[in-house]
Amino acid sequence: AQSVTQPDIHITxxxxxxxxxxxxxxxxxxxxxxxxxxxxxxxxQLLLKYFSGDTLVQGIxxxxxxxxxxxxxxxxxxxxxxxxxxxxxxxAVGPFAGNNRKLIWGLGTSLAVNP
Amino acid sequence: NAGVMxxxxxxxxxxxxxxxxxxxxxxxxxHVYWYRQLPEEGLKFMxxxxxxxxxxxxxxxxxxxxxxxxKEGPSILRIQQVVRGDSxxxxxxxxxxxxxxxxxFFGPGTRLTVL
Numbered sequence: 001a002q003s004v005t006q007p008d009i010h011i012t013x014x015x016x017x018x019x020x021x022x023x024x025x026x027x028x029x030x031x032x033x034x035x036x037x038x039x040x041x042x043x044x045q046l047l048l049k050y051f052s053g054d055t056l057v058q059g060i061x062x063x064x065x066x067x068x069x070x071x072x073x074x075x076x077x078x079x080x081x082x083x084x085x086x087x088x089x090x091x092a093v094g095p096f097a098g099n100n101r102k103l104i105w106g107l108g109t110s111l112a113v114n115p
Numbered sequence: 116n117a118g119v120m121x122x123x124x125x126x127x128x129x130x131x132x133x134x135x136x137x138x139x140x141x142x143x144x145x146h147v148y149w150y151r152q153l154p155e156e157g158l159k160f161m162x163x164x165x166x167x168x169x170x171x172x173x174x175x176x177x178x179x180x181x182x183x184x185x186k187e188g189p190s191i192l193r194i195q196q197v198v199r200g201d202s203x204x205x206x207x208x209x210x211x212x213x214x215x216x217x218x219x220f221f222g223p224g225t226r227l228t229v230l
Contacts, residue, residue: 032217034218034219036221042223042224043119043206043221043222043223043224044158044206044208044221045221046218046219046220049218051217090157090158094217095217100163100170100171101146101163101210101217102148102160102163102170102171103148103160103217103219105157105158105160106157107156107157108157108158
């Protein structure tokens with residue numbers, strides 16, 4: 001079955017600390033992987049995406065993610081968290097090709113940042 | 116290029132009334148997705164449409180909910196005889212035609228409150 005698991009429902013870090021949000025997926029085809037961020041009361045914004053090439057991808061706001069095929073993971077990282085990073089983070093996987101473009105979503109990780 | 120537009124941003128209905136939520140995809144996008152987000156919960160896929168076709172409605176409740184994406188005009192999510200449990204944020208996303216990036220672009224959402 002196709003699925004995305006974000007093991008951490010809620011994470012709290014101190015401002016300036018490093019951050020890693022975990023994402024594991026189960027997908028039968030070549031995956032297209034995404035991380036989105038949702039600030040309170042807002043829609044979702046794409047942070048970064050991966051479908052081929054260098055397995056370390058850079059995104060907006062200083063985020064990066066590493067694709068590890070052997071572990072079926074696509075973890076999101078940031079070296080130094082800012083208070084404005086407090087938000088909900090969603091990992092998603094979808095087909096690289098084909099006409100059905102539906103994404104499979106994780107349940108999200110809520111990030112709180114302590115001053 | 117304007118982003119995904121949703122209106123209204125906030126909608127208040129009494130139990131038994133109808134709610135109509137509109138979504139205008141980004142220019143050139145032919146795929147539209149509707150999601151529901153309950154408070155403190157993740158995104159729940161509802162329906163995936165292309166122009167004049169429903170591709171996947173596996174997340175739509177069997178009763179009272181319907182969606183369309185006509186040849187001209189916005190996509191509409193219609194909820195008949197609303198109940199309090201329908202109160203949620205409803206997000207629309209769009210993506211380009213097949214053959215290009217599978218990224219979904221999100222609108223700001225419609226927050227439905229049922230009194």
